Amino acid sequence: MTDDQTPFLDIRNAQKSYGDLEVLKDISLQVQRGQIVAIIGPSGSGKSTLLRAINDLDPLTGGEVWLEDMQINKKLPHRQYEKHINQVRQNIGMVFQHFNLFPHLSVRGNVTLAPKMLKGLSDAECDKLAEEQLDKVGMLDRIDYYPSQLSGGQKQRVAIARALAMKPKVMLFDEATSALDPELVEEVNLVMKKLAEEHMTMVIVTHEMGFAEAVCDRVLFMDQGVVVEEGPPSKMFRNPDNERTQNFLKKHLANANR
Amino acid sequence: MDIDLMMRVYPFFLKAAWVTVQLSIYTAILGLACGALGASMRLSRLAVLRFLGAAYVSVFRGTPALIQLFILYFGGPQIGIQLNAFEAGVIGLGVNIGAYMTETIRGSIIAIDKGQREAARTLGLSGWQAMRKVILPQAARLMIRPLGVNINALIKGTALVAAISVVELTYTAQRYIGSTYKPFEMFLLSGVLYMIIIYGTGQAIKWLDRRARIV
Numbered sequence A: 001m002t003d004d005q006t007p008f009l010d011i012r013n014a015q016k017s018y019g020d021l022e023v024l025k026d027i028s029l030q031v032q033r034g035q036i037v038a039i040i041g042p043s044g045s046g047k048s049t050l051l052r053a054i055n056d057l058d059p060l061t062g063g064e065v066w067l068e069d070m071q072i073n074k075k076l077p078h079r080q081y082e083k084h085i086n087q088v089r090q091n092i093g094m095v096f097q098h099f100n101l102f103p104h105l106s107v108r109g110n111v112t113l114a115p116k117m118l119k120g121l122s123d124a125e126c127d128k129l130a131e132e133q134l135d136k137v138g139m140l141d142r143i144d145y146y147p148s149q150l151s152g153g154q155k156q157r158v159a160i161a162r163a164l165a166m167k168p169k170v171m172l173f174d175e176a177t178s179a180l181d182p183e184l185v186e187e188v189n190l191v192m193k194k195l196a197e198e199h200m201t202m203v204i205v206t207h208e209m210g211f212a213e214a215v216c217d218r219v220l221f222m223d224q225g226v227v228v229e230e231g232p233p234s235k236m237f238r239n240p241d242n243e244r245t246q247n248f249l250k251k252h253l254a255n256a257n258r
Numbered sequence B: 001m002d003i004d005l006m007m008r009v010y011p012f013f014l015k016a017a018w019v020t021v022q023l024s025i026y027t028a029i030l031g032l033a034c035g036a037l038g039a040s041m042r043l044s045r046l047a048v049l050r051f052l053g054a055a056y057v058s059v060f061r062g063t064p065a066l067i068q069l070f071i072l073y074f075g076g077p078q079i080g081i082q083l084n085a086f087e088a089g090v091i092g093l094g095v096n097i098g099a100y101m102t103e104t105i106r107g108s109i110i111a112i113d114k115g116q117r118e119a120a121r122t123l124g125l126s127g128w129q130a131m132r133k134v135i136l137p138q139a140a141r142l143m144i145r146p147l148g149v150n151i152n153a154l155i156k157g158t159a160l161v162a163a164i165s166v167v168e169l170t171y172t173a174q175r176y177i178g179s180t181y182k183p184f185e186m187f188l189l190s191g192v193l194y195m196i197i198i199y200g201t202g203q204a205i206k207w208l209d210r211r212a213r214i215v
């Protein structure tokens, strides 16, 4: 980690409502460059909403999101906003629970689509980029396969390579391993660990407490739209202060061991 | 059954069948154009366009195609639209089938998982780039068969333009019945030719659909 103390990613007083339903109630979160933050909490607590607010996929109803010195969720006239947000999103990689690979494109096509369109890379540069990124996630030998020919774990690794190909400053993971068969989780976790070693800034929504404890610098426990407690993983997983955190972890462990 | 008569007149029916084919092709092209335009209006960000698209669909699906054709061909001149029968047939049928195609195209587009669009937008693609490179290539594959159903209906619908005297298969049958008094043979002849056209088109669509399958 760097000793740079101005936040790299800064969520200030995030609020989000769907009608009367308050999904995020005044959440603030600062992430330093190279830091890895895990968000845990029961289903429906607002984890995805918070993560998706970071690249304005689900715009907030209140509060601000900043990446370095740029406000992400700026209020602008439609055209200007679109230009701004497309630019911003190139800096933020996102990995989804259900991979969302493009089924009509090969693995290579998936990885190079955005760099080709947005950065104007030549075919040769695209190939080199695809090879680099796929090598990193151990999928180089599948470069000419189509998504339907891959296992879940392989799909997710390609999805990570696709996000990395844009050279993002931050990576967001929304339950990246939740849809995977248990025996495929580890290969994806290994890729994420590798990114951690390279000091990629990451925000990870996860149900894998062991993984979170191993790679994250900080853990947030969310419940009903608020951050109930946060701290280093050793404390959060071993002796959390808050009763709700304790109950959640107890229940979660019971389920995991069943 | 008067086979001799059928052998004697069938060249004229072949000629008429060619008119039906041409009518179908032009109508399909116009219909697809109207369908693409209609669907983009139905899916627009702007409420005005969405409303216009919806109005187009409900007006043209909610009234008989024959009445639409009559309004255009017989009513047109009254408001300064002068078209020959063939042109009126193509435009009338094309705009009509376009309303159905609007719904087909729109349906195929909204059937694509919204995660696809999100993934594309997350990478930084604009809404239009995501549509063009991610959504449409997938939706296009989905819409081949239902568009085939629309085209099948369109080909059969070309029979309507007999009512405005376009010399196609149905009109030709009627005309020969007038001189021969043999409706069974004449309608049979045109029916067989319709079937050939429709079968051929159906096979072409199946072939396209198979070719477009995602691995």
Ligand SMILES: Nc1ncnc2c1ncn2[C@@H]1O[C@H](COP(=O)(O)OP(=O)(O)O)[C@@H](O)[C@H]1O
Pocket (backbone or CB within 6 Å): A018, A021, A023, A041, A042, A043, A044, A045, A046, A047, A048, A049, A050
């Ligand atoms: N588009 C939406 N419309 C209405 N409610 C929504 C919508 N998206 C999410 N919610 C609600 O917001 C709450 C938080 O959802 P989410 O952020 O997905 O939770 P988590 O990821 O922690 O499981 C849930 O109660 C969910 O039902």
Ligand SMILES: [Mg+2]
Pocket (backbone or CB within 6 Å): A047, A048, A049, A175
């Ligand atoms: Mg979620």
